[in-house]
Amino acid sequence: MVAQADDAVFRPVRTGNPFEETVERLLQAIKLGVVVPGDRLPSERDLAARLNVSRVTLREAIHALTEAGYVESRRGRYGGTFVNAQLPKPRRTPAKRLARELGDGLEDALVLRSALETGAAEAAAERALSEAEQEHLRRCLAETSGAKLSDYRRFDSRLHLAIAEVSGSPSLTSATADVRMRLNELLDAIPLLERNLRHSNEQHEAIVAAILAGDPPAARQAMQEHLSGTATLLRAFLA
Amino acid sequence: MVAQADDAVFRPVRTGNPFEETVERLLQAIKLGVVVPGDRLPSERDLAARLNVSRVTLREAIHALTEAGYVESRRGRYGGTFVNAQLPKPRRTPAKRLARELGDGLEDALVLRSALETGAAEAAAERALSEAEQEHLRRCLAETSGAKLSDYRRFDSRLHLAIAEVSGSPSLTSATADVRMRLNELLDAIPLLERNLRHSNEQHEAIVAAILAGDPPAARQAMQEHLSGTATLLRAFLA
DNA sequence: ATCTATTGGTCTGCCCCCAGTCCATTGACT
DNA sequence: AGTCAATGGACTGGGGGCAGACCAATAGAT
Numbered sequence: 001m002v003a004q005a006d007d008a009v010f011r012p013v014r015t016g017n018p019f020e021e022t023v024e025r026l027l028q029a030i031k032l033g034v035v036v037p038g039d040r041l042p043s044e045r046d047l048a049a050r051l052n053v054s055r056v057t058l059r060e061a062i063h064a065l066t067e068a069g070y071v072e073s074r075r076g077r078y079g080g081t082f083v084n085a086q087l088p089k090p091r092r093t094p095a096k097r098l099a100r101e102l103g104d105g106l107e108d109a110l111v112l113r114s115a116l117e118t119g120a121a122e123a124a125a126e127r128a129l130s131e132a133e134q135e136h137l138r139r140c141l142a143e144t145s146g147a148k149l150s151d152y153r154r155f156d157s158r159l160h161l162a163i164a165e166v167s168g169s170p171s172l173t174s175a176t177a178d179v180r181m182r183l184n185e186l187l188d189a190i191p192l193l194e195r196n197l198r199h200s201n202e203q204h205e206a207i208v209a210a211i212l213a214g215d216p217p218a219a220r221q222a223m224q225e226h227l228s229g230t231a232t233l234l235r236a237f238l239a
Numbered sequence: 240m241v242a243q244a245d246d247a248v249f250r251p252v253r254t255g256n257p258f259e260e261t262v263e264r265l266l267q268a269i270k271l272g273v274v275v276p277g278d279r280l281p282s283e284r285d286l287a288a289r290l291n292v293s294r295v296t297l298r299e300a301i302h303a304l305t306e307a308g309y310v311e312s313r314r315g316r317y318g319g320t321f322v323n324a325q326l327p328k329p330r331r332t333p334a335k336r337l338a339r340e341l342g343d344g345l346e347d348a349l350v351l352r353s354a355l356e357t358g359a360a361e362a363a364a365e366r367a368l369s370e371a372e373q374e375h376l377r378r379c380l381a382e383t384s385g386a387k388l389s390d391y392r393r394f395d396s397r398l399h400l401a402i403a404e405v406s407g408s409p410s411l412t413s414a415t416a417d418v419r420m421r422l423n424e425l426l427d428a429i430p431l432l433e434r435n436l437r438h439s440n441e442q443h444e445a446i447v448a449a450i451l452a453g454d455p456p457a458a459r460q461a462m463q464e465h466l467s468g469t470a471t472l473l474r475a476f477l478a
Numbered sequence: 479a480t481c482t483a484t485t486g487g488t489c490t491g492c493c494c495c496c497a498g499t500c501c502a503t504t505g506a507c508t
Numbered sequence: 509a510g511t512c513a514a515t516g517g518a519c520t521g522g523g524g525g526c527a528g529a530c531c532a533a534t535a536g537a538t
Contacts, residue, residue, distance in 0.1 A: 078536075
């Protein structure tokens with residue numbers, strides 16, 4: 001049976017209720033390194049407006065994250081909700097089990113990720129980046145290079161997200177963040193070796209260099225190589 | 240000001256209520272040619288389950304489309320909801336106005352589309368397509384080539400969607416359908432010339448040929464050329 | 479010491495959406 | 509002619525999310 005277009009257009013209009021979605025988003029912000037330990041989240045009123053969710057629902061989500069140990073709230077002016085210094089360590093679900101649960105979902109995510117991120121790298125290299133954007137890229141690159149092993153995944157996510165950002169397409173950035181979250185659980189299941197990490201950093205350098213140099217084909221090529229390395233690693237560990 | 244990652248991760252958790260989203264989905268099915276005039280939609284019970292929406296909400300959406308002249312329902316066994324033979328003609332909003340309303344949204348959509356569809360073409364060419372998939376592609380191609388001017392947009396959408404389908408990534412297919420819907424309103428605003436149409440058909444041939452031949456770089460290249468042509472046309476008319 | 483702006487915390491009434499159930503209609507099959 | 513399965517149509521009770529108003533705490537500014 002061939003995959004039908006019906007499946008795409010008649011897919012669920014929403015996955016989960018607003019509360020669950022909100023929790024997911026806040027986790028995204030933390031796990032992708034958009035807010036780092038010690039950072040303050042936007043005020044409840046602001047955040048609720050941006051997420052287009054009632055303050056009650058947002059508060060329930062924050063409460064859930066508080067119980068899970070991710071954030072803490074303080075009242076009063078200059079108060080707010082802050083990301084904890086010690087984040088809960090992700091439970092390492094056995095790789096085999098994850099693979100079974102996901103099934104075709106892994107290939108789905110990998111194909112989508114490849115399209116999005118190589119496209120983002122290419123688009124970013126085509127644009128004339130502002131000084132601020134260039135600086136932002138360089139900082140994310142440096143932070144990732146200097147990250148401890150325990151923090152590496154978060155800074156790596158942040159760097160990839162930064163590349164998507166400078167593509168100039170917000171939708172592309174959002175989609176990149178989403179697919180990365182889908183993969184992060186898998187990535188947590190495989191060990192992080194010093195050697196892979198060094199190799200990864202070299203590839204990051206090449207990607208950012210090509211983007212800053214305004215060389216779209218090189219940027220695409222470098223990103224493609226980087227991603228296929230990760231993809232191979234994942235497929236191997238989850239096979 | 241540089242675009243912040245916040246904007247991506249703190250974007251609204253949902254745009255519109257379930258009713259509106261459902262209407263949008265059904266319109267998508269019709270306008271992208273997933274269901275053609277005369278076709279029957281899945282039964283309300285089935286469809287509601289697939290869309291993860293209550294039957295009441297789905298019925299309200301169908302009712303709205305009935306009033307708008309898109310579909311008609313018949314009761315009894317072998318009844319159902321059918322797509323009208325005469326679809327309401329899209330109102331041609333003046334291009335300038337659309338461009339103003341969208342603003343950066345146009346560039347956003349074009350960049351995302353490029354990433355998704357060139358990625359899809361490449362991924363499709365990498366896969367070993369089943370006989371059914373190959374036939375499906377060829378049929379969509381033939382239908383588009385033979386389409387009347389008034390139906391062209393719908394068959395063209397369907398063909399592009401078919402290419403995304405055979406990429407093997409459902410998420411990629413969904414995303415492609417969504418961004419196409421965003422662009423279709425713009426595309427309706429620009430005239431369709433016989434000459435562009437012939438050129439478009441030739442490019443479609445090249446894309447499908449490269450996919451069937453299993454030549455990823457050629458498929459990407461062909462798709463890239465095709466899309467950049469459309470993009471140029473759009474930018475010119477909306478400038 | 480007091481004031482005040484900003485933030486998290488709480489409560490109320492309302493509406494949309496939902497799951498489940500039953501009814502009404504239709505047309506192919508026997 | 510009768511049967512029957514599947515479809516659209518209609519109703520009900522309940523729950524989640526909503527907007528808005530108000531309370532409580534906090535720390536800088538005066």
